[in-house]
Amino acid sequence: VEVPIPTTCADDEVLVQISHVSLNSAI
């Protein structure tokens, strides 16, 4: 599945390129 890169930000948001993600089994 191709997920598009966001092109617009809300006033309180920043665009972040993800480096690492840790998993949460309980969430």
Add this chain to the structure above:
Amino acid sequence: CVPEIDFSGIVCDLRGTKVKDFNTGDRVFGIGPIGFRNVGHGVLREYILAKHDHMTKVPDNISLKDAACFPATGYTAYCFLVEKAKLKKGDRVFINGGSGAVGVMAIQLARTIVGSTGLVVATCSPAKTDIIRNLGADEEHYSSRPFDVILDTVGNDHALYSNSPAYLTPAGLFCTIGMVEIGSTVWSATKRLLQLLSAMIVPVYLGGVPRRHIFEPLNIVHSRFVAMAQLVEEGAFKAVIDSTYKFTDALDAYDRVMSRKVTGKVVIEVNDLE
């Protein structure tokens, strides 16, 4: 639905925002949309739009890989032990589920705060006793004075709270974090939620347990998140990584989580940006 909430990464665009506390190129870590199942987009993807008050800069002495381990678990341990329980030097703490993602953070943070005069006791499977002892736990089995704080990171057995007057001081605090196990049914999860709610609202004269109990969902307060990051920088707790997987092997990472053999965090490397 894109899953997950814990991320580390690099700020790559501020256009169109009013955010002043970050610059392009900053190393950051934080918590994505907590209700990702409702909105459909978590953080297990290459780019995200992150709320500026749900993240902060990664301390210089921490790698992006380690930083991804802290947001939800380190923040949870900080909120319950520091903000709610107001843990202090010399206190006695019991952590149920010491080898889980929150447990390994809580043991280290508790050890730092209570100092050598305090006590940190934790449960774990026999194969993991050396691991949690190295994190700062004193004992795996308790048999002496009552505790000041109990942190239940497992949350699957209400008896731990209902019997707590036997091992929790009258002024002590019982904190529940875990609630729903892998494989829970809707019915078992609902029953557990009702137990937790009753533990907080049923007064003693109506049969309630005479010990204070708190349970609350993850609620991000930026000042607390920054305070947690400060403790990370000071070395109050360190990342405990069970295993690391490439982005393309994400399903194998979930198999590892589902194995229930995890100690600490399972990490997925989306892009190594170090």
